[in-house]
Amino acid sequence: MTPGDVPYKNTGNLYIDRVKPILQTRCYRCHAGLNRESGLRVDSRAYMLKGGKHGTALVPGDPEKSLMIKLVRHEGPKDDPMPMPNRRGKLPEQEIRDLERSLGAPEAPDHARRTQNPLDAPIHASLSYPFCSQ
Numbered sequence: 388m389t390p391g392d393v394p395y396k397n398t399g400n401l402y403i404d405r406v407k408p409i410l411q412t413r414c415y416r417c418h419a420g421l422n423r424e425s426g427l428r429v430d431s432r433a434y435m436l437k438g439g440k441h442g443t444a445l446v447p448g449d450p451e452k453s454l455m456i457k458l459v460r461h462e463g464p465k466d467d468p469m470p471m472p473n474r475r476g477k478l479p480e481q482e483i484r485d486l487e488r489s490l491g492a493p494e495a496p497d498h499a500r501r502t503q504n505p506l507d508a509p510i511h512a513s514l515s516y517p518f519c520s521q
Protein backbone atom coordinates (compact mmCIF):
# COMPACT_ATOMS: atom_id res chain seq x y z
CA MET A 388 0.00 0.00 0.00
CA THR A 389 1.38 3.38 -0.95
CA PRO A 390 0.56 6.57 0.98
CA GLY A 391 -2.86 7.88 0.02
CA ASP A 392 -4.14 4.40 -0.83
CA VAL A 393 -7.62 3.74 0.40
CA PRO A 394 -8.01 0.78 2.73
CA TYR A 395 -10.92 -1.26 1.44
CA LYS A 396 -13.51 -2.76 3.75
CA ASN A 397 -15.34 -5.71 2.36
CA THR A 398 -19.10 -5.62 2.61
CA GLY A 399 -19.69 -6.72 -0.98
CA ASN A 400 -20.95 -3.32 -2.06
CA LEU A 401 -18.80 -1.64 -4.69
CA TYR A 402 -19.99 1.89 -3.94
CA ILE A 403 -19.65 1.69 -0.15
CA ASP A 404 -16.46 -0.39 -0.11
CA ARG A 405 -14.49 1.26 -2.85
CA VAL A 406 -16.07 4.18 -4.63
CA LYS A 407 -17.16 6.32 -1.70
CA PRO A 408 -13.73 6.05 -0.01
CA ILE A 409 -12.09 7.04 -3.32
CA LEU A 410 -14.32 10.08 -3.67
CA GLN A 411 -13.83 10.96 0.00
CA THR A 412 -10.05 10.75 -0.22
CA ARG A 413 -9.53 12.19 -3.66
CA CYS A 414 -12.38 14.61 -4.31
CA TYR A 415 -14.31 15.67 -1.19
CA ARG A 416 -11.64 18.23 -0.29
CA CYS A 417 -12.81 20.33 -3.20
CA HIS A 418 -16.20 18.90 -4.15
CA ALA A 419 -18.26 18.13 -1.02
CA GLY A 420 -20.26 20.04 1.55
CA LEU A 421 -19.28 23.68 1.38
CA ASN A 422 -16.47 22.96 -1.08
CA ARG A 423 -17.92 23.30 -4.53
CA GLU A 424 -15.16 23.93 -7.01
CA SER A 425 -16.76 24.76 -10.35
CA GLY A 426 -20.17 24.31 -8.69
CA LEU A 427 -19.75 20.54 -8.34
CA ARG A 428 -20.33 18.30 -5.33
CA VAL A 429 -19.66 14.55 -5.52
CA ASP A 430 -20.99 13.57 -2.08
CA SER A 431 -24.22 12.21 -3.50
CA ARG A 432 -25.30 10.77 -6.79
CA ALA A 433 -27.94 13.48 -7.15
CA TYR A 434 -25.24 16.15 -6.95
CA MET A 435 -23.10 14.30 -9.49
CA LEU A 436 -26.07 14.08 -11.87
CA LYS A 437 -26.76 17.77 -11.35
CA GLY A 438 -23.08 18.48 -12.01
CA GLY A 439 -21.34 21.84 -12.01
CA LYS A 440 -20.67 24.73 -14.34
CA HIS A 441 -20.18 22.37 -17.27
CA GLY A 442 -23.42 20.48 -16.70
CA THR A 443 -23.95 16.95 -15.45
CA ALA A 444 -20.82 15.18 -14.20
CA LEU A 445 -22.31 11.72 -14.52
CA VAL A 446 -24.25 10.08 -17.33
CA PRO A 447 -25.48 6.74 -15.96
CA GLY A 448 -24.48 3.84 -18.21
CA ASP A 449 -22.20 6.02 -20.33
CA PRO A 450 -18.74 6.58 -18.81
CA GLU A 451 -17.60 8.08 -22.14
CA LYS A 452 -20.01 10.95 -21.66
CA SER A 453 -19.49 11.32 -17.90
CA LEU A 454 -17.40 14.42 -17.31
CA MET A 455 -16.03 13.21 -13.98
CA ILE A 456 -14.84 9.94 -15.55
CA LYS A 457 -13.28 11.79 -18.48
CA LEU A 458 -11.48 14.17 -16.16
CA VAL A 459 -10.06 11.46 -13.88
CA ARG A 460 -8.90 9.71 -17.08
CA HIS A 461 -7.27 13.01 -18.11
CA GLU A 462 -9.36 12.99 -21.26
CA GLY A 463 -11.18 16.28 -20.78
CA PRO A 464 -11.94 18.71 -23.60
CA LYS A 465 -8.78 20.01 -25.32
CA ASP A 466 -9.57 23.66 -24.71
CA ASP A 467 -10.31 23.11 -20.97
CA PRO A 468 -8.91 19.74 -19.90
CA MET A 469 -9.32 20.16 -16.08
CA PRO A 470 -7.53 16.93 -15.12
CA MET A 471 -8.82 15.67 -11.75
CA PRO A 472 -7.90 15.45 -8.95
CA ASN A 473 -6.73 18.96 -9.48
CA ARG A 474 -2.94 19.45 -8.96
CA ARG A 475 -2.42 15.79 -8.08
CA GLY A 476 -1.32 12.87 -10.20
CA LYS A 477 -3.74 10.61 -11.99
CA LEU A 478 -5.67 8.10 -9.90
CA PRO A 479 -4.52 4.48 -10.00
CA GLU A 480 -6.15 2.62 -12.91
CA GLN A 481 -8.03 0.31 -10.50
CA GLU A 482 -9.71 3.28 -8.82
CA ILE A 483 -10.74 4.73 -12.16
CA ARG A 484 -12.26 1.38 -13.13
CA ASP A 485 -14.13 1.17 -9.82
CA LEU A 486 -15.55 4.65 -10.41
CA GLU A 487 -16.62 3.71 -13.92
CA ARG A 488 -18.18 0.43 -12.90
CA SER A 489 -20.17 1.74 -9.99
CA LEU A 490 -21.04 5.29 -10.98
CA GLY A 491 -21.45 4.55 -14.66
CA ALA A 492 -23.94 1.76 -14.04
CA PRO A 493 -27.37 2.41 -15.51
CA GLU A 494 -29.94 3.48 -12.93
CA ALA A 495 -27.64 2.82 -10.00
CA PRO A 496 -29.43 3.93 -6.85
CA ASP A 497 -28.24 6.91 -4.91
CA HIS A 498 -26.30 4.96 -2.32
CA ALA A 499 -25.02 8.10 -0.68
CA ARG A 500 -28.54 9.31 0.00
CA ARG A 501 -30.05 5.90 0.72
CA THR A 502 -27.52 4.94 3.34
CA GLN A 503 -27.71 8.19 5.25
CA ASN A 504 -30.09 6.48 7.64
CA PRO A 505 -28.06 3.72 9.31
CA LEU A 506 -31.26 1.78 10.02
CA ASP A 507 -31.63 1.31 6.27
CA ALA A 508 -28.19 -0.19 5.81
CA PRO A 509 -29.06 -3.87 6.41
CA ILE A 510 -31.93 -3.63 3.96
CA HIS A 511 -29.76 -2.15 1.25
CA ALA A 512 -26.93 -4.58 1.93
CA SER A 513 -29.33 -7.44 1.29
CA LEU A 514 -30.39 -6.13 -2.12
CA SER A 515 -28.26 -7.62 -4.82
CA TYR A 516 -27.84 -5.06 -7.56
CA PRO A 517 -25.47 -6.48 -10.15
CA PHE A 518 -23.38 -3.32 -10.14
CA CYS A 519 -22.96 -3.39 -6.36
CA SER A 520 -21.64 -6.92 -6.06
CA GLN A 521 -18.04 -7.75 -6.77
Ligand code: HEC
Pocket residue numbers: 410413414415416417418424425426427429438439440441442444454455458459467469471472473474
Ligand atom coordinates in the same frame (compact mmCIF):
# COMPACT_ATOMS: atom_id res chain seq x y z
C1 HEC B 1 -7.60 20.43 -4.97
C2 HEC B 1 -8.98 20.63 -5.37
C3 HEC B 1 -9.66 19.57 -6.24
C4 HEC B 1 -9.72 18.22 -6.07
C5 HEC B 1 -9.06 17.38 -5.00
C6 HEC B 1 -10.61 17.72 -7.10
N1 HEC B 1 -11.06 18.77 -7.87
FE1 HEC B 1 -12.41 18.64 -9.42
N2 HEC B 1 -12.23 20.66 -9.72
C7 HEC B 1 -11.39 21.52 -9.03
C8 HEC B 1 -11.37 22.83 -9.67
C9 HEC B 1 -10.56 24.05 -9.23
C10 HEC B 1 -12.24 22.71 -10.80
C11 HEC B 1 -12.50 23.78 -11.85
C12 HEC B 1 -11.40 23.60 -12.88
C13 HEC B 1 -11.49 24.50 -14.07
O1 HEC B 1 -12.49 25.20 -14.22
O2 HEC B 1 -10.55 24.46 -14.89
C14 HEC B 1 -12.78 21.37 -10.78
C15 HEC B 1 -13.69 20.88 -11.70
C16 HEC B 1 -14.17 19.57 -11.72
C17 HEC B 1 -15.18 19.09 -12.63
C18 HEC B 1 -15.91 19.93 -13.66
C19 HEC B 1 -17.15 20.53 -13.01
C20 HEC B 1 -17.83 21.51 -13.91
O3 HEC B 1 -18.97 21.26 -14.34
O4 HEC B 1 -17.22 22.57 -14.19
C21 HEC B 1 -15.36 17.76 -12.37
C22 HEC B 1 -16.33 16.81 -13.08
C23 HEC B 1 -14.46 17.41 -11.29
N3 HEC B 1 -13.77 18.54 -10.91
C24 HEC B 1 -14.35 16.14 -10.75
C25 HEC B 1 -13.46 15.82 -9.75
C26 HEC B 1 -13.31 14.47 -9.22
C27 HEC B 1 -14.12 13.26 -9.70
C28 HEC B 1 -12.35 14.53 -8.27
C29 HEC B 1 -11.78 13.40 -7.47
C30 HEC B 1 -11.24 12.29 -8.23
C31 HEC B 1 -11.90 15.92 -8.17
N4 HEC B 1 -12.60 16.67 -9.08
C32 HEC B 1 -10.95 16.39 -7.27
C33 HEC B 1 -10.69 21.20 -7.89
C34 HEC B 1 -10.50 19.92 -7.39
